[in-house]
Amino acid sequence: MSTFLITGGAGFIGSHLAEKLLDLDEKVLILDDLSSGSVRNIAHLRSNPKLEFQAGSIFERGLLREMVDAADIIVHLAATVGVLNIIESPVTTIQNNVGGTEAVLQAAAKKRKKVIVASTSEVYGKSNEPVFREDGDLVFGPTSKSRWSYASSKVVDEFLTLAYWKEYRVPTIIVRLFNTIGPRQSGRYGMVVPRFLRQALSGQNLTVFGTGNQSRCFTYVADVVEWLLLLAANDKAVGEVFNLGNPEEVTINELARRIIELTGARVGIDHIPYSQAYEEGFEDMERRVPDITRIRAFTGYSPRYSLDDALRLTRDWFVAEKILEESTAFHYGLGQLGGAPRSVRHDKTSE
Numbered sequence: 174m175s176t177f178l179i180t181g182g183a184g185f186i187g188s189h190l191a192e193k194l195l196d197l198d199e200k201v202l203i204l205d206d207l208s209s210g211s212v213r214n215i216a217h218l219r220s221n222p223k224l225e226f227q228a229g230s231i232f233e234r235g236l237l238r239e240m241v242d243a244a245d246i247i248v249h250l251a252a253t254v255g256v257l258n259i260i261e262s263p264v265t266t267i268q269n270n271v272g273g274t275e276a277v278l279q280a281a282a283k284k285r286k287k288v289i290v291a292s293t294s295e296v297y298g299k300s301n302e303p304v305f306r307e308d309g310d311l312v313f314g315p316t317s318k319s320r321w322s323y324a325s326s327k328v329v330d331e332f333l334t335l336a337y338w339k340e341y342r343v344p345t346i347i348v349r350l351f352n353t354i355g356p357r358q359s360g361r362y363g364m365v366v367p368r369f370l371r372q373a374l375s376g377q378n379l380t381v382f383g384t385g386n387q388s389r390c391f392t393y394v395a396d397v398v399e400w401l402l403l404l405a406a407n408d409k410a411v412g413e414v415f416n417l418g419n420p421e422e423v424t425i426n427e428l429a430r431r432i433i434e435l436t437g438a439r440v441g442i443d444h445i446p447y448s449q450a451y452e453e454g455f456e457d458m459e460r461r462v463p464d465i466t467r468i469r470a471f472t473g474y475s476p477r478y479s480l481d482d483a484l485r486l487t488r489d490w491f492v493a494e495k496i497l498e499e500s501t502a503f504h505y506g507l508g509q510l511g512g513a514p515r516s517v518r519h520d521k522t523s524e
């Protein structure tokens with residue numbers, strides 16, 4: 174049995190990792206300042222005696238040190254995430270992501286604890302490569318465009334993480350997560366799937382930013398968790414960088430259509446320019462596809478959930494949440510928690 178410390182463990186991905194580890198009878202420590210996460214995400218785990226939750230920041234050095242010392246392995250997920258957050262609070266993003274990662278690495282260095290650090294596919298920036306390989310070039314726009322501060326902060330994290338391995342022999346692993354989706358993901362910071370689901374389930378038109386011809390790859394959170402567990406147990410992965418993503422590609426227009434079909438919502442699709450959605454001169458990527466040869470070779474694991482599986486499971490959760498939150502304002506066609514709601518109607522769009 175091992176003890177895992179998950180920084181940001183009350184967030185979307187962290188809460189799924191905690192759940193899986195507890196299922197496997199591992200001990201889980203969570204340190205989370207609840208800035209974007211929520212105790213609600215881990216409420217169903219709180220009665221498990223193998224879970225210890227501390228509401229606090231990775232900048233509380235004493236607390237962090239204590240928790241790192243008590244852990245065998247650290248999965249560092251705490252960060253400021255989401256494009257909207259980054260544009261609105263660039264200072265917080267840079268400080269939290271760079272300073273926070275360094276704090277975790279410093280604490281881990283004392284006893285050379287293994288650390289898995291979450292980076293992002295955003296680090297590939299504007300690269301035009303048809304698929305992104307871990308050894309490919311990273312291409313950013315100018316520093317005057319604050320959207321690049323998120324990717325840059327994660328790039329600095331990667332350099333620091335590799336430096337702690339090279340210089341201090343702290344066993345570190347970097348994972349570049351591509352868009353991850355699933356239950357408990359918040360739509361508050363501009364993530365597209367939860368945003369579309371909320372819109373569809375509230376009877377609002379889906380708002381697609383830009384032409385909608387840009388494509389993305391979405392990974393179901395359970396696949397990411399599986400990879401994290403396999404990497405945690407694999408000493409050969411130390412000092413390496415891995416793409417974690419499902420290469421199945423979809424345009425945002427097609428994604429919107431599938432979500433409308435899946436929810437049965439009678440809504441349309443609106444297109445709004447990036448300048449209105451984010452800021453003047455906002456730059457986005459046309460495609461972003463992971464090459465997952467390396468993670469497959471190290472773990473033998475390939476994604477098990479197709480995009481349709483992932484959307485269906487995420488929809489089921491959003492439907493259940495909606496029922497809890499807005500039970501009076503909603504009308505459902507059929508079965509709720511696990512069922513397939515064929516018709517979801519809201520007063521605005523009722524026929």
Ligand SMILES: NC(=O)c1ccc[n+]([C@@H]2O[C@H](COP(=O)([O-])OP(=O)(O)OC[C@H]3O[C@@H](n4cnc5c(N)ncnc54)[C@H](O)[C@@H]3O)[C@@H](O)[C@H]2O)c1
Pocket residue numbers: 180181182183184185186187204205206207208209210211229230231232249250251252253254269273291292293294349350351352353354359
């Ligand atoms: N979800 C994705 O699609 C995606 C894609 C690429 C990378 N990532 C990375 O994965 C990690 C987890 O992302 P997520 O989607 O679960 O986001 P999330 O916002 O749900 O989780 C981040 C968690 O970190 C916590 N946190 C933030 N700053 C903290 C601090 N200083 N001290 C303690 N806790 C702090 C937040 O409260 C939150 O619970 C992040 O590092 C993110 O950059 C996620």
